[in-house]
Amino acid sequence: MDLHAVTQAAAEMPHVTGYMYPNEAELHWSILIVIYPYLTGLVAGAFILASLERVFNVRVLQPVYRLSLLTALSFLLIAPLPLLAHLGKPERSYEMFLTPHSESAMAMFGFVYAWYLMVVLLLEIWFDYRRNFIEWSKTKKAALTRLMYKVLSLGTTDVSEKALKFDDKVGRIITIIGIPSAFLLHGYVGFIFGSVKANPWWSSVLMPIVFLFSAIVSGIAMVLLIYMVTSMFRVKEISMPCLNRLAELLFYALIVDFSLELLDFIQRLYESEESIHILSDMISSRLFISLIVTQIMLGTLLPIFSIAMARFGRFPDEMKRVTYLFAALLVQLGIFSTRWNVVIGGQLFSKSLRGLTTYKLDVFGLEGILVSGVLLITPFIILAVLSRILPPWMESGHRAST
Amino acid sequence: MTIKASSVPQQVIPLAIIFAAGITGLLVIRHFLVPDTFGEHGHYRADAVDEIAALPVSYAGYQACVDCHDDIFTAKQSSFHKGLSCETCHGPAGQHVEDQDKFKPAKPHGREFCILCHGYNVSRPSGFPQILPNMHNPGKACVGCHDPHKPTTPRPPGDCSACHAGIANQKAVSHHTDLQCNTCHEVPKDHITQPRLSRAEKPTSRDICGKCHGKDATGGIEEAPRIDMASHGGRYMCWDCHYPHDPEATK
Secondary structure: OOHHHHHHHHHOOOOOEEOOOHHHOOOOOOHHHHHHHHHHHHHHHHHHHHHHHHHOOOHHHHHHHHHHHHHHHHHHHHOHHHHHHHHOOHHHOOHHHHOOOOOOHHHHHHHHHHHHHHHHHHHHHHHHHHHHHHHHHHHOOOHHHHHHHHHHOOOOOOOOHHHHHHHHHHHHHHHHHHHHHHHHHHHHHHHHHHOOOOOOOOOOOOHHHHHHHHHHHHHHHHHHHHHHHHHHHOOOOOOHHHHHHHHHHHHHHHHHHHHHHHHHHHHHHHHOOOOHHHHHHHHHOOOHHHHHHHHHHHHHHHHHHHHHHHHHOOOOHHHHHHHHHHHHHHHHHHHHHHHHHHHOHHHHEOOOOOEEOOOOOOOOOOOOHHHHHHHHHHHHHHHHHHHHHOOOOOOOOHHHHO | OOOOOOOOOOOHHHHHHHHHHHHHHHHHHHHHHOOOOEOOOOOOEOHHHHHHHOOOOOOOOHHHHHOOOHHHHHHHHOOHHHHOOHHHHHOOOHHHHHOOOOOOOOOOOOHHHHHHHHEOOOOOOOOOOOEOOOOOOOOOOHHHHOEOOEOOOOOOOOOHHHOOHHHHHHHHOOOOOOOOHHHHOOOOHHHHOOOOOOOOOOOOOOHHHHHHHEOOOOOOOOOOOOEOOOOOOOOOOHHHHOOOOOOOOOO
């Protein structure tokens, strides 16, 4: 066999450079698996933001407290869908709950999810809205609407000072339980990747922590975005102190997140395991756009600088708002790229450390762009519906009395 | 619908009912849906094992074929395919053993079939005969030239790459591209017809590299980079550090 034959064999797989094992040339984890950590990250981030207000009494954040909770809920409802779509056989997924497998992290995660949804989010939202449910079940015009709120109030009627105090206390306890739960929810995703020993791009104890901080970043940015956009549509004044505080938190979270990633990177560089060559090849070729350009430059550094300027510089409010909006959008792009770089990047190089493949994103089909688009848009639709039923707007500050 | 309770806060009651109902529901569903034998041996349904064992057997095993097709068996055992079972190629033939008229096993004539095993793929072990399908007599049926039961080739392969394609390909694009395999390997004549009986040698001494790379070597190729054989690499074999078929000298 001569050189001609070599090029011939290479021509059969034009998307591969260097040497790939045959079972590595095509990626197994597609864009759906990128969306999944992106969504759970938003859930955890939004919830942690809400708990800041609740547990640490950051009063200026009150206007976005309920909004954060509803955001977390909307994204949480969709979060498992990409997994179900990717695995297939969704009709069997409930079996995971019937026969718990304690040695499988993935199987146990079903319980973490259920716990988080049922015990943390729904309960906290219910306790927070209970008073309003009772009120609306009496004051709303349409009989059907009144009935709905009656059902939502679960038949409770007590709005005495004591009962409201109790609601508040329980809400606070749930939030306190909720914070570690949110950490668990998203830390788990990082844990799953971090514990793949054979993959040098994933295997790192820092993974769960890096995931967590990027989750907080994305959650804050998402709530900030939603808050600004909804205020715009509702023609309501945005609370500038709240917005400033959000931007500040986003700024700090970005810095911690970026430092952690940098630490991870430097550690790898210094350790310089045999994988370092192929990983740097990958970064400078296949992942250049999504890692260097969108994740680091556009998604991290630019937002850090623009928020710093807007928040701590002497900008008029109008300018600040535009800058924050712009930064929060970029952060979303950046965090999505982060997820992309982890999930897709981890599959682009060969375990032989000698070759790289390419990910071909489909348009149609279950693992294509269209389905992904639908999955990414649905949470917003859910949020729109939820905010009709459970108006989260708290211009006046709902817990002022308690 | 008002709920009265003296000491327990009112709102706890409906929640407690819902959660209790949920958990009871789960336990009840579990009771009905989890198969009885689940978990007996492990995290699966123990019955499944018996059910699978009770499935009809589709394969008969090669001994069954020998009774009637001993000629083919004898031919096969004399050549390269001796390690393959009849049903690897002909598919499950249990029914055929029971009734030859009713069921005839498939005869895989197509090129695609042989290519499943013999198409070039770097991950196959070195020594496994491989061809590039669109260069090896394209368009013609493999069985026209090779007897599937006795695939000894009409003439011995002309080149080591017939069976060591991966190595040959790698060498072809390496610094050692101009070197012949037998510069370093002593290959008995019969290795290309009976590779497992007549084995090729691998170099055992670093002198073989010294022929070209030694400081004052004269016998080899002039442009080979020179090293001091006495000190370079210490007491290790050269190929502990340089892969001989694709040598690199990374600093």
